[in-house]
Amino acid sequence: MVSERATRTTPFAAMDVLERANRMDDAIHLEVGEPDFETPNAVTEAAVAALRAGETGYTSSKGKPELRAAISAYYDRQYGVDVDPARIVVTSGSSPALLLAFSVLVDPGDEVVLTDPHYACYPNFVRQTGGRISTVPLSAADGFCPRVGEFERTVSGDTEALLLNSPANPTGAVLDGATLRELVELADAADATVVSDEVYHGLTYEAEDHTALEYTDDAFVVDGFSKRFAMTGWRLGWLVVPEEYVGHVNRIAQNTLICAPNFVQSGGIAALESDDDFFGGVRDTYRERRDFLVDEVEDWGMSLDYTPGGAYYLLVDVSDLPGDVLEQRSRASRTSSGKAFDAADFLLEEAGVATTPGPDFGANAADCLRLSYATSAEKLVEASERVQRALETVELSTAD
Ligand SMILES: Cc1ncc(COP(=O)(O)O)c(C=O)c1O
Incomplete structure (x- = not known):
């Protein structure tokens, strides 16, 4: 059945x-x-060179140490945030990163709060783990930016996770740093965990990007190479994991994903080093x-x-x-x-x-x-x- x-x-x-x-x-x-x-040429060249050099076997399930170090350096350079590479798990795109985050956070019946509108696939990620979805309405009059008050009305002691996305799909709305900080604090007060999908970072036209990691080490941050490096078909992303969850995420990753493709990870290192x-x-x-x-x-x-x-x-x-x-x-x-x-x-x-x-x-x-x-x-x-x-x-x- x-x-x-x-x-x-x-x-x-x-x-x-x-x-x-x-x-x-x-x-x-x-x-x-x-x-x-x-995709930037330097990325393709690095992946081809890696293939030619025989980088075709499994890597550590968390990803190549050099790539995790490059991601950590990127957080430092981009946001002035110190992220221990031990908390970074490389995935085949940001989609598996979302699945990993919900797998370790959500039990059947747990509440996950999403904005409405939201990325079309989000409810299906929550459904895979048996979670229950509540939504916070966004309106065009506010430029589809979340109001903290609306989250306050929805988030409760039953909320396990709050899923944020900026710049957002499907609206293109960008969350300012002060609001992101308030939402992180609100989640913290409710004993809920923020899952921040930052896959469109880098594609922000007026404001600055802010990562949830500027305000807490307890958020899951989902990110990847698809959008800002034009690498959708490479399938490469990552998840930054709060320390207490790292072992749990890694066990699920080991069993279900094994690792992201080896030579593709070498392309990722080149992307992070040539992004400017x-x-x-x-x-x-x-x-x-x-x-x-x-x-x-x-x-x-x-x-x-x-x-x-x-x-x-x-x-x-x-x-x-x-x-x-x-x-x-x-x-x-x-x-x-x-x-x-x-x-x-x-x-x-x-x-x-x-x-x-x-x-x-x-x-x-x-x-x-x-x-x-x-x-x-x-x-x-x-x-x-x-x-x-x-x-x-x-x-x-x-x-x-
Ligand atoms: C908001 C958002 N998150 C995640 C993804 C998944 O991206 P990928 O798995 O290619 O990294 C997409 C793809 O469109 C998206 O729009």
Whole structure:
């Protein structure tokens, strides 16, 4: 019999849209959260050299000591924080790091607090451990930044973990240092543990990144190479673990993951050592794309009441689009209904522009679409023209 846990695991809508878009000839992809930059050359060269040098066996389950030392040096350089390499566990991407964190923290029935909206996969990580999800609402009026008061209303003695994410997927919102500190203190007072997903650090356009480790040694910090080094397919990430949990995390990692690929870890060392060259240009490019798209969506009849400060996403509200027309004109056969799905179908089928329907990210994104600007400026210009042309036909049919 299929386990209840498996049947309760929901599909990842962005991936479903991606599959449909890939079957079309020239769809423009605004649905996926994957950098369109190439991995820095120095990283590829280091991994190839490692392969040639025969670095193909298992490594320690916590990762190569040189990589863990490089990650520790990165915390020192980037945030002025001292992290003992013994507390760092290297993983195959940040996704297994999330799974490890929840595996050691959560028993069936334990409460995990998430924001709403949140990264679509978070509830499924919690479900794998049998945890119970409570959510803290975020609003566009606040730029989707969490209010500490909302957390105070939700976090209780029953809360085991608080999952934070900045810069955030799907909103691009960035948490300021003072708020992060207050949330860390609030978790501490409730005897709950912060799990801070910092995978979009480095892709912050105005403010500074702050790690939860600036305020506590008791947080789990999830991070990785996928986003800021354009290394999604390399599958390399890490988990910083509070000291008392290190042995427990390592036992689960030894048994279930064994280790991240050996030569890939050598690529990771090169990435951390060469990041300064890569970062500046990439960040400027994303910022320009964001500014372009923020201006354009106003002309699409969608609303965006905030300017996202990081990652490469906008969460736009489609409530003002004529739902009945979109519903009639969206031809996809699917089980989910609602304006966001109709709008995403319409844009894919009639404009050839793929977007992700908001409901995947929580009830507070029900009438939204997530747009990713991890695609070239030329494609963004074309996407905007196509969307405007397609939406003009909707206005015409409304006028009829
Ligand atoms: C917020 C967030 N966390 C974690 C991940 C997983 O990234 P990876 O497993 O590639 O490191 C993603 C991927 O999109 C994400 O958006």
